[in-house]
Amino acid sequence: xxxxxxxxxxxxxxxxxxxxxxxxxxxxxxxxxxxxxxxxxxxxxxxxxxxxxxxxxxxxxxxxxxxxxxxxxxxxxxxxxxxxxxxxxxxxxxxxxxxxxxxxxxxxxxxxxxxxxxxxxxxxxxxxxxxxxxxxxxxxxxxxxxxxxxxxxxxxxxxxxxxxxxxxxxxxxxxxxxxxxxxxxxxxxxxxxxxxxxxxxxxxxxxxxxxxxxxxxxxxxxxxxxxxxxxxxxxxxxxxxxxxxxxxxxxxxxxxxxxxxxxxxxxxxxxxxxxxxxxxxxxxxxxxxxxxxxxxxxxxxxxxxxxxxxxxxxxxxxxxxxxxxxxxxxxxxxxxxxxxxxxxxxxxxxxxxxxxxxxxxxxxxxxxxxxxxxxxxxxxxxxxxxxxxxxxxxxxxxxxxxxxxxxxxxxxxxxxxxxxxxxxxxxxxxxxxxxxx
Numbered sequence: 001x002x003x004x005x006x007x008x009x010x011x012x013x014x015x016x017x018x019x020x021x022x023x024x025x026x027x028x029x030x031x032x033x034x035x036x037x038x039x040x041x042x043x044x045x046x047x048x049x050x051x052x053x054x055x056x057x058x059x060x061x062x063x064x065x066x067x068x069x070x071x072x073x074x075x076x077x078x079x080x081x082x083x084x085x086x087x088x089x090x091x092x093x094x095x096x097x098x099x100x101x102x103x104x105x106x107x108x109x110x111x112x113x114x115x116x117x118x119x120x121x122x123x124x125x126x127x128x129x130x131x132x133x134x135x136x137x138x139x140x141x142x143x144x145x146x147x148x149x150x151x152x153x154x155x156x157x158x159x160x161x162x163x164x165x166x167x168x169x170x171x172x173x174x175x176x177x178x179x180x181x182x183x184x185x186x187x188x189x190x191x192x193x194x195x196x197x198x199x200x201x202x203x204x205x206x207x208x209x210x211x212x213x214x215x216x217x218x219x220x221x222x223x224x225x226x227x228x229x230x231x232x233x234x235x236x237x238x239x240x241x242x243x244x245x246x247x248x249x250x251x252x253x254x255x256x257x258x259x260x261x262x263x264x265x266x267x268x269x270x271x272x273x274x275x276x277x278x279x280x281x282x283x284x285x286x287x288x289x290x291x292x293x294x295x296x297x298x299x300x301x302x303x304x305x306x307x308x309x310x311x312x313x314x315x316x317x318x319x320x321x322x323x324x325x326x327x328x329x330x331x332x333x334x335x336x337x338x339x340x341x342x343x344x345x346x347x348x349x350x351x352x353x354x355x356x357x358x359x360x361x362x363x364x365x366x367x368x369x370x371x372x373x374x375x376x377x378x379x380x381x382x383x384x385x386x387x388x389x390x391x392x393x394x395x396x397x398x399x400x401x402x403x404x405x406x407x408x409x410x411x412x413x414x415x416x417x418x419x420x421x422x423x424x425x426x427x428x429x430x431x432x433x434x435x436x437x
Contacts, residue, residue: 009241009390010319011383013195014229015429021194024086029065031129032082033058038128039067043080046120046136049073063088063190063292068139077139078119082132083292089193091200094123095185096292097133099168103266103294106169106178110161114287116140140287142277163264163296166214167207180207180264184214184295187269188382192221196229196382210260211298212253218379219250225382230425232418239418240411244399245389247407249378252393256375257300267297269380272308301380303363304373309333314377315384323391338364 032039040053047053051073059066059079066081083093101121107113116137123133163169163180170181183204192198202224208214226232226246233239268291277287307313310330317326341361358366367373374392378385400408 009387012231014197014231016432017195017197021086025084028085032131035128036067039080040069042128043069043078043136047078049075078136079139080134080136082134087194089190092185092190094133097121097135099185100292101135102170103291114285116287140277142279142286161266164262165207165209166264166296168295169266180296183207185293187293188380192225192382196225198225198228210262211257212260215253215257215379219253222246222249222382222385230421236415236419239415242386243411243414245386247403248399249385249389252375256372263299264296265299265302266294267301268294300372301376304367304376305334305364306337307377309337315387318387318391
């Protein structure tokens with residue numbers, strides 16, 4: 001791993017885009033709260049039993065807001081959940097909900113992962129006052145699994161579900177077969193669309209046939225972000241470091257993925273303990289939540305050790321400590337997780353794992369040993385790819401000597417463009433926020 005010292009590569013969101021998104025979300029939330037009584041009727045109509053619904057509270061997450069209702073017949077409380085406008089790209093809200101419902105249906109049919117019962121769902125056009133796409137599902141009691149690392153068999157279960165191709169999973173209405181039906185709508189795409197001013201036309205529009213094609217698209221996504229977010233570099237030195245990191249990332253695709261195996265596995269970008277509920281008495285998982293941004297992705301993404309074992313992502317730790325300190329903290333937790341996973345694998349071996357196939361724990365150890373863990377994580381994180389590259393993927397030298405002549409020739413014009421963009425951005429921020437005051 002690189003020991004090179006660099007300027008701070010912490011990436012900030014575009015403050016103007018964030019502010020616009022927050023304003024849109026606040027206006028929408030006010031309208032939605034005023035519609036609580038109408039929503040009670042709407043939810044009751046779409047829930048069997050015909051009971052009267054009463055508003056209990058609303059629950060707010062990173063991308064969604066849920067309104068909880070109880071019912072006069074004593075049945076389970078129900079949530080109606082909407083993606084938050086401004087925090088979920090408005091153009092993707094219908095697509096996000098449709099994808100999530102499909103993956104929940106798929107997991108119900110193919111795994112025993114505990115999921116809330118879905119009563120109904122629909123797109124924006126079907127919702128009261130066109131508030132947005134929605135899912136109506138049971139409210140599940142439980143405690144967030146944010147401080148307990150347990151039951152790794154849920155990861156192992158996902159690793160057994162395979163597809164050919166990369167993209168959103170859907171069921172064919174005629175045959176009932178599950179297949180790759182649309183582009184992969186990812187967590188990273190949503191972040192770029194809502195917090196970086198990323199041009200929508202540059203995102204993929206169709207599924208990918210294999211891993212190599214997908215990762216080349218991801219590398220291009222990182223490069224488009226490099227050129228288009230105006231406040232991505234505070235000075236020319238940082239601009240150059242980001243330029244080298246993202247072009248080098250593109251070169252590393254062939255190192256970490258020399259072959260295209262064409263196998264993909266359902267993968268949730270945001271799967272972590274705070275999206276799982278447990279019974280605090282038995283410590284059993286009672287529900288796994290929020291399958292938004294779940295797609296059939298390169299199998300290796302599922303074969304990486306969990307990024308959340310320190311509860312925050314690696315980039316959070318790298319911002320405040322050196323790579324060596326992160327590794328010192330992370331590796332004991334990883335070993336604890338893998339030992340628990342190996343225990344489960346022994347119990348499941350005769351039921352699940354074909355003879356001769358590597359176990360999930362063995363694949364995870366290999367990912368960490370080879371550094372593919374870091375490449376895959378950087379692939380999913382346009383805002384953190386630079387910091388991860390210099391901390392974990394870069395070897396010796398300045399990096400610039402590893403770029404070809406044509407790419408190197410772009411560096412000086414690129415730095416000037418970024419400084420011009422930054423100047424215009426700061427002027428626009430000053431005008432916008434001074435007028436707000």
